[in-house]
Amino acid sequence: MTLNMAVSQSANLQEEDLRGYVIHATKEVFGTMVMMDVQDCFPLREPVTKFQCSITGMVGLAGTYTGILSIHCPRPLALCITSNMLGMVVDEVGEDVNDALGEIANMLGGYVKQVLSKGGLDISLSIPTVISGEEYTINAMTDSDCVIIPFTHENDRFLVGLKLSKEN
Amino acid sequence: MANVLIVDDSSTMRKIISRSLRQAGLAVDDIFEAGDGIEGLNSLTGNKVDLILSDINMPNMDGLEFIKQVRANGNKVPIVMITTEGGEDILREAMNNGASDSIKKPFTPEQLNEKLGGLL
Numbered sequence: 319m320t321l322n323m324a325v326s327q328s329a330n331l332q333e334e335d336l337r338g339y340v341i342h343a344t345k346e347v348f349g350t351m352v353m354m355d356v357q358d359c360f361p362l363r364e365p366v367t368k369f370q371c372s373i374t375g376m377v378g379l380a381g382t383y384t385g386i387l388s389i390h391c392p393r394p395l396a397l398c399i400t401s402n403m404l405g406m407v408v409d410e411v412g413e414d415v416n417d418a419l420g421e422i423a424n425m426l427g428g429y430v431k432q433v434l435s436k437g438g439l440d441i442s443l444s445i446p447t448v449i450s451g452e453e454y455t456i457n458a459m460t461d462s463d464c465v466i467i468p469f470t471h472e473n474d475r476f477l478v479g480l481k482l483s484k485e486n
Numbered sequence: 487m488a489n490v491l492i493v494d495d496s497s498t499m500r501k502i503i504s505r506s507l508r509q510a511g512l513a514v515d516d517i518f519e520a521g522d523g524i525e526g527l528n529s530l531t532g533n534k535v536d537l538i539l540s541d542i543n544m545p546n547m548d549g550l551e552f553i554k555q556v557r558a559n560g561n562k563v564p565i566v567m568i569t570t571e572g573g574e575d576i577l578r579e580a581m582n583n584g585a586s587d588s589i590k591k592p593f594t595p596e597q598l599n600e601k602l603g604g605l606l
Contacts, residue, residue, distance in 0.1 A: 346592060347592050350592035350593065350594055351502060351591075351592040400498070403498050403501075403502060404498060404501055404502075405501075405505055413497070414497070414498065417496055417497050417498045418498045420496065421496040421498050421499050424496070424543070424570055425570050425591050425592055427570065428569070428570020428571060428572065428591065429570070431570075431571070431572075431573070432571075432572040432573060435573050436573075436575075437573045437574050437575030437576065438571055438572065438573015438574065438575045438576030438577065439573065439575045439576055439579070443543050443570070443571075445495065445543070445544075445545050
């Protein structure tokens with residue numbers, strides 16, 4: 319998985335830089351809003367498309383650059399994240415969990431937008447979308463993700479992915 | 487004690503902001519919540535609100551339009567944007583529409599206290 323050349327040249331960013339921003343953003347969001355220390359792992363070489371008993375939060379970027387920022391969490395970790403954010407025990411997947419994962423995706427998308435945007439009006443962030451289920455597949459209609467980073471918290475693992483392309 | 491209106495489409499974020507206001511020790515009395523700009527405008531009808539905390543990126547009516555409408559109604563209540571948006575142009579537009587200040591998400595209760603302490 320490599321960063322799209324047009325994005326790299328236009329934004330004057332290397333893949334390592336973008337990866338660093340995503341790692342920094344994820345650690346800051348989790349440290350500040352979820353009260354959870356997370357550790358990044360070596361980025362994946364292949365995109366992950368099939369998920370089981372998971373929840374995926376996504377926001378789209380549109381404008382000078384288009385793309386999707388996504389976070390994929392196994393259910394038990396999503397419940398833990400939501401419980402921490404709300405300051406109460408959440409033990410079933412529902413509106414609260416969907417909203418929490420969507421908001422995390424939104425904050426991460428905001429970071430990416432700030433890195434890429436000149437002033438904030440040239441790129442729009444979508445309202446978050448959340449997918450959950452026993453088994454589901456997510457397929458992008460263009461080339462593979464440019465960055466997908468696993469993070470761990472204790473024995474749990476989740477993924478943050480960013481796919482970007484430059485609009486002509 | 488002040489009444490605060492939180493306008494954000496994320497119920498999680500509204501709860502976090504609400505809890506953070508209490509944790510920061512700010513002089514807050516009632517906290518009203520709205521899920522978008524339209525609900526925010528409705529909340530201002532019949533409720534005494536001393537401070538509005540609003541997101542920008544929301545469905546139905548976004549934060550930029552919401553503050554424009556609040557000011558168009560002649561309401562001078564301080565409005566602080568709490569948003570993932572950090573771009574200069576979009577924040578300038580918010581200020582031009584009538585926002586008093588902005589806080590970037592994610593934030594800590596200390597950062598809220600620092601920004602809002604003088605307004606409450």
